[in-house]
Structure formats: structure tokens, C-alpha cells
Amino acid sequence: MNTLRIGLVSISDRASSGVYQDKGIPALIAWLERTLTTPFQIETRLIPDEQSIIEQTLCELVDEMACHLVLTTGGTGPARRDVTPDATLAIADRVMPGFGEQMRQISLHFVPTAILSRQVGVIRKQALILNLPGQPKSIQETLEGVKDENGKALVPGIFASVPYCVQLLEGPYIETDPQVVAAFRPKSAIRETKS
Ligand SMILES: Nc1ncnc2c1ncn2[C@@H]1O[C@H](COP(=O)(O)OP(=O)(O)OP(=O)(O)O)[C@@H](O)[C@H]1O
Numbered sequence: 001m002n003t004l005r006i007g008l009v010s011i012s013d014r015a016s017s018g019v020y021q022d023k024g025i026p027a028l029i030a031w032l033e034r035t036l037t038t039p040f041q042i043e044t045r046l047i048p049d050e051q052s053i054i055e056q057t058l059c060e061l062v063d064e065m066a067c068h069l070v071l072t073t074g075g076t077g078p079a080r081r082d083v084t085p086d087a088t089l090a091i092a093d094r095v096m097p098g099f100g101e102q103m104r105q106i107s108l109h110f111v112p113t114a115i116l117s118r119q120v121g122v123i124r125k126q127a128l129i130l131n132l133p134g135q136p137k138s139i140q141e142t143l144e145g146v147k148d149e150n151g152k153a154l155v156p157g158i159f160a161s162v163p164y165c166v167q168l169l170e171g172p173y174i175e176t177d178p179q180v181v182a183a184f185r186p187k188s189a190i191r192e193t194k195s
């Protein structure tokens with residue numbers, strides 16, 4: 001069985017040194033538990049904003065833990081110690097610019113400073129790696145997108161594209177609760193699964 005493995009990395013000087021409690025990993029776990037109907041295993045890491053540590057952590061999660069998806073939170077802004085995108089690009093095989101573009105589009109609906117995030121999406125080997133901003137609320141915002149008062153998607157969250165991307169990377173078939181975020185695939189890629 002090729003179980004879906006997801007790496008979660010919270011990158012924060014203050015949370016990793018105990019100045020405040022990390023809210024990034026719990027928010028990521030809560031969102032994934034609410035959304036994924038496919039069983040998954042997680043690997044979590046809480047680390048400071050140090051480029052070499054971020055690079056090492058991402059490589060370990062992809063190369064040794066064999067994660068199919070890695071979500072980072074924090075360190076995407078313009079401050080001197082915000083180096084998550086730089087570390088992510090340094091270990092990438094290929095860049096997926098659409099993820100960064102779409103996240104900033106979505107985030108502009110929530111904060112006027114959305115363009116301050118340098119967040120990127122990349123592929124390393126079998127894994128899709130996505131940077132999310134550090135504000136814990138931005139996790140749900142960017143993954144789930146913008147909805148109207150009836151829950152209809154106005155701007156699709158980036159997670160709509162994640163299952164098909166992982167499928168194209170020959171990873172497990174990921175299914176989601178469409179009430180949270182509907183996974184989109186072309187008809188030819190849709191598989192019948194037991195409900
Ligand atoms: N892991 C976290 N847990 C709780 N809150 C966080 C976390 N990371 C960031 N935040 C909140 O979001 C804000 C913006 O995040 P950012 O990644 O820019 O952090 P920062 O200001 O560089 O500081 P630090 O790296 O020490 O978290 C922080 O100032 C903090 O209020």
C-alpha cells in the first residue's frame with residue numbers, strides 16, 4: 001500500500017525557541033483532517049528561520065521519509081530572516097510558478113499585504129513542496145480559497161490542484177471533502193473509488 005505521506009514544517013524563530021507556542025503545525029493538521037478523505041501519515045518539524053536547516057529538513061522529508069507532499073508555514077516575507085522560499089528553491093528540481101501566483105491572488109482577498117509573501121511551489125523528486133505564510137489563519141485561506149456566504153468557491157484554493165499534481169508525480173490518489181475544497185482532475189484522470 002502506497003500510503004499518502006505528508007510533511008509539515010513550521011518555520012519560526014520564536015515558536016521553535018519557545019517564545020510562543022507553535023500554531024502552524026496544529027492548524028495544518030486540523031485542516032488536513034477536515035479535508036482529506038484519503039488516509040494519510042504525517043511527519044512534523046518545528047525549526048528556526050535558518051536556510052541550511054530548512055534545506056536539510058525539506059531534503060530529509062522528501063528523500064528519506066518519502067513524503068509525497070510537504071507544506072511549510074512561515075518565513076516567506078521580505079524580512080532579513082525570512083528565507084523559506086530561498087531554501088525551497090535551492091533544493092528544487094522544478095518550479096511550479098502557478099502555486100505562488102494563485103496563493104497571492106487568493107490572499108489579496110484577505111489582506112492588502114498579500115504581495116509581501118515570496119511563497120513558492122516546487123517539485124523535488126516525487127514530492128510537491130508548497131510554502132504557506134506564517135500567519136496561522138493564512139493556512140486555511142490559501143489552501144481553501146475564497147467562498148461566498150453559501151460556501152461556493154469564488155477563487156479556488158490551491159489544494160484543488162494538489163491531488164492531480166501528486167497523481168501526475170505517480171503518488172497516491174488523493175480525495176477530498178468537496179464541501180471544503182473540491183479536487184479537480186480532467187475526466188480521463190478520475191478513478192472510481194469506494195465511498
Ligand atoms: N508558528 C507560529 N505559531 C504561531 N504564530 C505564528 C507562527 N509563525 C508566525 N506566527 C504569527 O504570524 C506572524 C507573521 O509570521 P512570520 O513568519 O513573518 O514570523 P516572524 O515575524 O518572522 O517571527 P518568527 O519567525 O519568530 O515567528 C508572526 O509575527 C506571528 O504573530
Ligand SMILES: Nc1nc2c(c(=O)[nH]1)N[C@H]1C(S)=C(S)[C@@H](COP(=O)(O)O)O[C@H]1N2
Pocket residue numbers: 073074075076077078082106107110111113114115116117118132133134135137138139141142
Ligand atoms: N492568506 C494570507 N496571506 C498572507 C498573509 C495573511 O495574513 N493571510 N499575510 C501577509 C503578510 S502581512 C506577509 S508579511 C507575508 C509573509 O508572511 P510570512 O513571513 O509570515 O510568511 O504573507 C502575506 N500573505
